[in-house]
Amino acid sequence: MSLRFVIGTLVALAASQQVMADESLWDTMQKTAAAARELNYQGLFVYHNGAIIRSVQITHIYENGREFTRNVVLDGRPREVFSEGDDIVIFNAKNDKIVIEKRRGQNLFPAMLPTQLSSLKQNYTLKFVGQARIAGRPAQVIDMIPNDNLRYQYRVWSDSEYGLLLKMSMMDMQGHTLEQIGFNQVSLLQTRNLDWFQPKIDASKPYVMDDTTDLTHVDDNLIVPNLPAGYKKIDQIRLRVPGRTAPVEQVIFSDGLASVSLFVEPVIKGMQPRVGKKTMGSTNVYANVLNGYQLVVVGEVPAQTVEQIAQQVSFKK
Amino acid sequence: MKQQLSALIDGEADVERCEHVFLAAKSTGEVAQAWRDYHVIRDVMRDECWTQSDFTRRVMARLEDEPVIFAPSVASFPQKVVSSSPRFSKYTWSIAASIAAAFFVGMFVLHQPVAVDTAAQIADNDSETDQYVVAHHNYAPNSATYYIQDVAFNAGE
CATH class of the missing domain: 2.50.20.10 (Lipoprotein localisation LolA/LolB/LppX)
Structure with a gap:
């Protein structure tokens, strides 16, 4: 049996x-x-x-x-x-x-x-x-x-x-x-109590808001016509960077799991444009210059993917 | 309570009172409301920030038009003005990084539509590039690195 x-x-x-x-x-x-x-x-x-x-x-x-x-x-x-x-x-x-x-x-x-x-x-x-x-x-x-x-x-x-x-x-x-x-x-957890939902306060330190990002959706004349297969644009935000006269656009792409950011900002006087690539652990970076704009693509994706996105960027006439 | 919370976020409240504010939020079941308040406050502050930076931009535009008599480069003006605002001084896009980047020579090509040399490597210690990585980890979804971005990339700040 x-x-x-x-x-x-x-x-x-x-x-x-x-x-x-x-x-x-x-x-x-x-x-x-x-x-x-x-x-x-x-x-x-x-x-x-x-x-x-x-x-x-x-x-x-x-x-x-x-x-x-x-x-x-x-x-x-x-x-x-x-x-x-x-x-x-x-x-x-x-x-x-x-x-x-x-x-x-x-x-x-x-x-x-x-x-x-x-x-x-x-x-x-x-x-x-x-x-x-x-x-x-x-x-x-x-x-x-x-x-x-x-x-x-x-x-x-x-x-x-x-x-x-x-x-x-x-x-x-x-x-x-x-x-x-x-x-x-x-x-x-069995409890539904929310008493843990509060920060541990350090009474000896001042609390300040970080104000450098405009999280509103923006859209402009930036286009990336042929994204790598499976990647879609999911967001576009504007970063106000201290020391920069123009905001930096950040376009975010994802295939549902991996995500890639494209940064675009005008190359202005005194700014050293960068061109090239870099690998930092799982993060790959690819920088390029197009029509007077600095493009930087960053993502937890293979080097090929960031490079492909950077090379697809163009500006609508 | 809301006033206290907003004062706290503005950095105006005595931090000794923070505990009280959060405890009050908890005991009155106002956690969710307090949470929304953060955002309202934040939105208001963002508008102020916009006005401020726009003003700065116009001032800087005027400064750029001024004849430069002495040796310091035009690019150094924005650094001085912005650094007078302590709110920004420690942020990831640090001024130090901008200045450091300005010293960078090598593979960078100025004001030229370039055919990318795919072999070019960005230097390991290029702090400017690191700022983009930090921003990516801050705002892109699905980033576990988000837990460590602060320590990993700004350790020297």
Whole structure:
């Protein structure tokens, strides 16, 4: 009887592996994208990139359709990141003061996957790798393999029970890990109390707002006609940079996961235009000059992708 | 409470009172409201900022038209004026970086529509380029590096 049970279990396991075909893997990804936003949890995660390691304490509550998150960066300079939905406010200790910065809509860990997976489906193929244990939790390991060489490969560890993203890593074409972020410890919360949703105040320091960015959407005569396959323009903002007479335009592109920024500013007297490329860990930079404008493209994508975007920029007549 | 919060954000309130402000927000269930207040306040401040920088720009335009008699370059004027505003002085696009970049020689080609030499490498210590990277990490989504941008790229500030 027990032998029959064992055999039955093995057959069921083999079958379950088979069923882990494309569609059900995408279902797992969909669950992973939703879980990070809809579950209540608290934990400690670590971010690795090259020699950089940062521990972050996270608390996340989903209440009445709104998400509240607090991230406290535990290493290096004190930094607290609060978000409610797409609105993000950062309390950033800088020397003798605390700078309050505002951001919007970033997919912060563990909510790294977009809820709309359609663009990812076009650009990546999923492959089931196996089971693993992360932060004391059982996880399914799934690779997101790019369909071309215009983006990096990702590996996702998704909680087998709750679907929460437990860990994610980014790899180059050769399979070297470029960047990794994952929980060391995580637990679900029963409470809906929001008393943790406040910064730790340092009474000895002044608090100042950072005012250098205009986050309103702008549009101008800048066009990038042939973006690398799968990339779409998702935003355009204007940065007011101290010491510059003209604002810097920042156009943001994404394939649903990777993101690339294009910066455009007029080359003015006294400014040294730059031309060339640079690799900083997983980040690639490509600079060029076009019609008296400095173009700089930056992204966590292969060098080829930033170069291709830079070379496509033109100005409408 | 709202007044206190806005005063806090303006840097006018006694920071000793911050704790009180946030506790008040919590105990009265006003967290979400306080949150929206940040943004309203922020929007107002942004407008002020715009006016201010526009004014600066016009002043600078006038200065540029003035004959330059002594050796200091025209480009150094904006640095002086802007640095008088302490609010900006520590931001990532630091003035120091702009000045440092001005000393950069080598692969940079001035005022020429260039055919890019794809082999050209931007120097590792090009702080100006780092500012673009920081801005990318600040404002583009899906950037985990966002947690560390401050320390990683502005460590020497």
